[in-house]
Amino acid sequence: MRSEARETPARLPVIVDEILRWDAPVQSCTRFATRPTEIAGVAIGEGETVQCMLGAANRDPDRFRDPERLDTARENSDEHLSFGAGRHFCLGAVMARMETEAALKAVLEAFPSATLVDLDEARPTGHEFRRPGRLRVRLRA
Numbered sequence: 001m002r003s004e005a006r007e008t009p010a011r012l013p014v015i016v017d018e019i020l021r022w023d024a025p026v027q028s029c030t031r032f033a034t035r036p037t038e039i040a041g042v043a044i045g046e047g048e049t050v051q052c053m054l055g056a057a058n059r060d061p062d063r064f065r066d067p068e069r070l071d072t073a074r075e076n077s078d079e080h081l082s083f084g085a086g087r088h089f090c091l092g093a094v095m096a097r098m099e100t101e102a103a104l105k106a107v108l109e110a111f112p113s114a115t116l117v118d119l120d121e122a123r124p125t126g127h128e129f130r131r132p133g134r135l136r137v138r139l140r141a
Helices: 002-007 009-022 093-110
Strands: 028-032 037-039 042-044 049-053
Touching: 002 009, 002 093, 009 093
Parallel strands: none
Antiparallel strands: 028 049, 037 042
C-alpha cells in the first residue's frame, strides 16, 4: 500500500477511504429514537437510546465484498459510515480527509522507507474512539 500511495498520489483519496472503512477512528455513536420503531425484531420506544455500530456497518458483507480485507482497489470504499450519514454527517469530514491525504503524501515523499518500529504496539486501542496504542516510526530519507 505504501508503494501504491507513493507512486500514484492520485489514489490517496481511495486509500484513505478504504482505511477509514476498514478501521474507523469512531466505531460507534449514540442516537435517540424520535418515534417508536423496530430494528431486527426489537421494539424501540420514542426517546430510547440506540447505539449505532459504525465499525460493524463498515464491514457489512451485503454492502462490501470481502469486508474483512483491506482492499485499496475496492470500488465502493467511499460508501463507509465512518463520518456518519445524513444530517449527522461529520462537518469536519472534508478537512479530515484533506489533512490525512496531505500528511501521508508529505511523509511518503520525504521518507519513502519509513517503517513502523513495532506493529503490535501500534495496534488500535479504544472502543468508541480508536487510536494507535503507541506509534513509533523509523524515518529514513
